[in-house]
Amino acid sequence: MGTTAHTRVLGRSGIEVSALGFGCWAIGGEWQDTGGQPLGWGRVDDEESVRAVRRAFDLGVTFFDTADTYGAGHSERVLGRALGKRRDEVVIATKWGNLFDEGTRTAYGVDDSPEHARRALTASLQRLGTDRIDLYQLHIADGDMERAAQLRDICEEFVREGLIRGYAWSTDDPERAAVFARGAHCTAVQHRLNVLQDAPGILALCAEAGLASVNRSPLAMGLLTGKQAPGRTLAAGDIRSAPPAWLPGFTAAAGADPAWLRRVEALREILTAEGRTLAQGALAWIWARSPHTVPIPGFRTVAQAEENAGAMAKGPLSAGQLAEVEQVLGR
Numbered sequence: 001m002g003t004t005a006h007t008r009v010l011g012r013s014g015i016e017v018s019a020l021g022f023g024c025w026a027i028g029g030e031w032q033d034t035g036g037q038p039l040g041w042g043r044v045d046d047e048e049s050v051r052a053v054r055r056a057f058d059l060g061v062t063f064f065d066t067a068d069t070y071g072a073g074h075s076e077r078v079l080g081r082a083l084g085k086r087r088d089e090v091v092i093a094t095k096w097g098n099l100f101d102e103g104t105r106t107a108y109g110v111d112d113s114p115e116h117a118r119r120a121l122t123a124s125l126q127r128l129g130t131d132r133i134d135l136y137q138l139h140i141a142d143g144d145m146e147r148a149a150q151l152r153d154i155c156e157e158f159v160r161e162g163l164i165r166g167y168a169w170s171t172d173d174p175e176r177a178a179v180f181a182r183g184a185h186c187t188a189v190q191h192r193l194n195v196l197q198d199a200p201g202i203l204a205l206c207a208e209a210g211l212a213s214v215n216r217s218p219l220a221m222g223l224l225t226g227k228q229a230p231g232r233t234l235a236a237g238d239i240r241s242a243p244p245a246w247l248p249g250f251t252a253a254a255g256a257d258p259a260w261l262r263r264v265e266a267l268r269e270i271l272t273a274e275g276r277t278l279a280q281g282a283l284a285w286i287w288a289r290s291p292h293t294v295p296i297p298g299f300r301t302v303a304q305a306e307e308n309a310g311a312m313a314k315g316p317l318s319a320g321q322l323a324e325v326e327q328v329l330g331r
Ligand SMILES: NC(=O)c1ccc[n+]([C@@H]2O[C@H](COP(=O)([O-])OP(=O)(O)OC[C@H]3O[C@@H](n4cnc5c(N)ncnc54)[C@H](OP(=O)(O)O)[C@@H]3O)[C@@H](O)[C@H]2O)c1
Pocket: 022, 023, 024, 025, 026, 041, 065, 066, 095, 139, 141, 170, 190, 215, 216, 217, 218, 219, 220, 221, 222, 223, 225, 227, 279, 296, 297, 298, 299, 300, 303, 304, 305, 307, 308
């Protein structure tokens, strides 16, 4: 995989992206499941989201990750609007597999059928205002593997039809990711990776199979920004205020888990060396961890976009700093 401080190549696809992508979950705004569980990050200002996307582009960010379900279609619409005529200068990743109602902003299940994949792709293309998706990702993290093999073959069909350029499974399970990796145009795995939550199994697969490692939750859903403090509660409508079982590090009503915050504080000095902010240091750890990684931090303001894009100029942590981190965390 070709790599510089500022760009990386997405696996064996040859698609070049900035070493940092932008994650567009939060800018989808509020949505929920049928039981009222918040699935978004609370309210957002669409005009600020558009300004933040454009600012990121001006600062060299050429990779944007969204999903059809974020904000029940809203994130794709906002991203498409923000990119406008710049669409051909960027790489767009989106995801499918969840069912939602755009009108009521409600998610109501999953669908792993090939028929749904085609319906979902058609709808994403329309919302994003484009004729192809650069990286199409299966958004059912624990999906059935036999079914996934069929979906991988459908993705190959989409590639032949020119509707997508490459595809990936968004999963933390190396065995599942390997099912997709067998497809010729599989280019990545999207998975969780941050300095508090390592992923050696998936990283080994990416190295072996020549796939990009696209990193969700690189800031541990905000824990690695320095903004969370013991007792600081999160707004209603923010998924972190009522965390589902798969979201560690936050507790309902009490905010960030003090044990996680202590680990962040223990790392602060290493991560903020050489003038980095804490968030920039967290991203620098990811680039140092593997040459295949492309972190995709979330954002909702121009200020966050500037800070996160600014991490690229500072590059990865050194090998010495990487070793210090492991020592502090006792890994
Ligand atoms: N299953 C999946 O495929 C999956 C799952 C999760 C995420 N993702 C993707 O990965 C992306 C990123 O992961 P994530 O959303 O879980 O979390 P993350 O990137 O670890 O954390 C993002 C949050 O941190 C805060 N933040 C970001 N930059 C900051 C800065 N410079 N200073 C202070 N605070 C800052 C913002 O929240 P506040 O402003 O509220 O603090 C932001 O929404 C998502 O947007 C999505 O594209 C995919």
